[in-house]
Amino acid sequence: MATILLPRLLGQATRHGLRHQVDAEDLDSALNGLFTREPSLKAHLLDETGSIRQHVLIFVDGRRAQLDSAVEPSSEIRILQAVSGG
Amino acid sequence: MTRILLGTEKGGYLLTGDGGGWSVEGPLFPGWKVTAYGRNNGMHLAAVASNWFGGGIHRSEDLINWGPIDSPPAWPEDTNRKMEQLWRFHHDGSRLWAGVAHAGLFTSTDAGVTWSPIDGLNEHQTRPEWEPGLGGLTAHRILTVGDQMWVAISAVGVFRSDDGGATWSPKNDGVPPVDSPEDAPRPEVGYCVHGLAQDAEDPMTIWRQDHRGVFRTSDGGDSWVRIENGLPANFGFVMWRDHGSGRMFTIPLESDQNRVPIDGRLRVYFSDDRGETWSVAGVGWPDAPQFSGVLRGAFDGDGEGRFVFGTTGGTVWITNDNGETWECLDASFPRIGAVSLL
Numbered sequence: 001m002a003t004i005l006l007p008r009l010l011g012q013a014t015r016h017g018l019r020h021q022v023d024a025e026d027l028d029s030a031l032n033g034l035f036t037r038e039p040s041l042k043a044h045l046l047d048e049t050g051s052i053r054q055h056v057l058i059f060v061d062g063r064r065a066q067l068d069s070a071v072e073p074s075s076e077i078r079i080l081q082a083v084s085g086g
Numbered sequence: 087m088t089r090i091l092l093g094t095e096k097g098g099y100l101l102t103g104d105g106g107g108w109s110v111e112g113p114l115f116p117g118w119k120v121t122a123y124g125r126n127n128g129m130h131l132a133a134v135a136s137n138w139f140g141g142g143i144h145r146s147e148d149l150i151n152w153g154p155i156d157s158p159p160a161w162p163e164d165t166n167r168k169m170e171q172l173w174r175f176h177h178d179g180s181r182l183w184a185g186v187a188h189a190g191l192f193t194s195t196d197a198g199v200t201w202s203p204i205d206g207l208n209e210h211q212t213r214p215e216w217e218p219g220l221g222g223l224t225a226h227r228i229l230t231v232g233d234q235m236w237v238a239i240s241a242v243g244v245f246r247s248d249d250g251g252a253t254w255s256p257k258n259d260g261v262p263p264v265d266s267p268e269d270a271p272r273p274e275v276g277y278c279v280h281g282l283a284q285d286a287e288d289p290m291t292i293w294r295q296d297h298r299g300v301f302r303t304s305d306g307g308d309s310w311v312r313i314e315n316g317l318p319a320n321f322g323f324v325m326w327r328d329h330g331s332g333r334m335f336t337i338p339l340e341s342d343q344n345r346v347p348i349d350g351r352l353r354v355y356f357s358d359d360r361g362e363t364w365s366v367a368g369v370g371w372p373d374a375p376q377f378s379g380v381l382r383g384a385f386d387g388d389g390e391g392r393f394v395f396g397t398t399g400g401t402v403w404i405t406n407d408n409g410e411t412w413e414c415l416d417a418s419f420p421r422i423g424a425v426s427l428l
Contacts, residue, residue: 008117009117009136009139012115012116012117012118012134012144012154013139013142013154014154015153039156039157040142040154040155040156040158043141043142043157043158043160043169044136044139044140045139047140047168048160048161048162048163048165048166048167048168048169050163053138053139053140055137055138056138056139081136081139082138
């Protein structure tokens with residue numbers, strides 16, 4: 001199962017912590033698996049069009065990923081917030 | 087015991103006073119902006135927002151343990167609107183209401199677990215002409231009396247519904263538009279309301295702190311008249327009426343160009359004659375310069391003579407005697423946008 005690692009800031013919006021295991025073939029299905037366990041994260045990671053929020057970065061095995069990026073059972077999916085703000 | 091919830095740019099804080107001092111718990115929601123607090127019977131609500139992760143709502147029964155709701159108010163994909171943050175909770179005794187940015191009104195009948203849009207306002211025929219103000223395109227004040235409702239939207243104006251939210255009409259006659267001379271042709275929308283307060287016994291009387299001055303209506307918003315006698319400036323955000331005493335409060339700021347207390351003299355102004363005349367409220371104000379303003383959600387009262395407000399500089403002021411004496415708490419916080427006196 002792929003592993004999703006959430007940024008600490010999103011710990012406030014979760015019920016089951018910052019580390020999640022999901023069965024998925026691509027990032028889109030991985031996130032849907034995450035949203036099944038943590039429904040409140042959907043509004044925080046995706047915008048109203050269903051796209052990844054502008055200031056959210058997602059890496060799959062170290063590479064910047066889009067929703068259609070492939071995910072392997074051994075993949076590590078890291079969700080980061082952009083470095084910005086004050 | 088007095089409890090105060092602060093919503094700041096960097097988390098929420100719970101202040102508890104027992105007469106001998108104050109304890110501070112927090113930050114709640116560390117790293118998140120806390121934009122509004124609300125109550126629905128025994129359930130407390132907190133609206134949070136992040137520049138990266140958007141808005142959300144948390145609920146708590148004890149003010150310590152909070153949990154997120156799954157589905158906060160959201161715009162449909164085809165509207166091209168963003169849910170930036172929630173600005174206001176309002177509970178009318180049976181339903182919970184929320185004003186949000188991008189501007190819209192939502193309602194919940196299950197204490198904030200699920201939300202439905204109020205299309206009569208959100209899809210109003212004037213919406214294509216709605217333009218944001220400095221704080222965004224926000225629905226930030228909600229008044230309800232039976233089937234009558236008023237909603238304030240920056241920089242659009244006040245809307246009233248007489249049928250429980252099905253249909254709405256702009257109610258801004260007498261108020262100049264935000265970006266036009268007073269004698270220019272009047273647009274249907276484009277009025278920058280900042281704060282509203284209502285007379286609970288005579289709900290057709292409403293007071294308004296607007297971008298362009300201080301106003302009162304006695305006909306539910308059909309017509310507004312200026313009431314600025316005694317105020318050192320007519321710009322500001324706070325408009326408050328104490329339901330117990332009838333006393334009014336506002337906090338003037340220099341101007342829209344310079345949104346700070348005039349000459350660094352932070353003062354609350356009060357009126358005991360329904361806004362006809364205004365004077366500095368009480369004593370306790372510092373001689374030292376205070377150049378922090380007060381935002382529309384950062385003033386609250388309990389109807390029993392206690393009022394509290396927070397500033398953009400993170401200080402907290404409180405009075406326990408209907409505004410006769412004011413005290414600044416010995417603590418400072420991040421920029422304060424929301425205050426709830428419990």
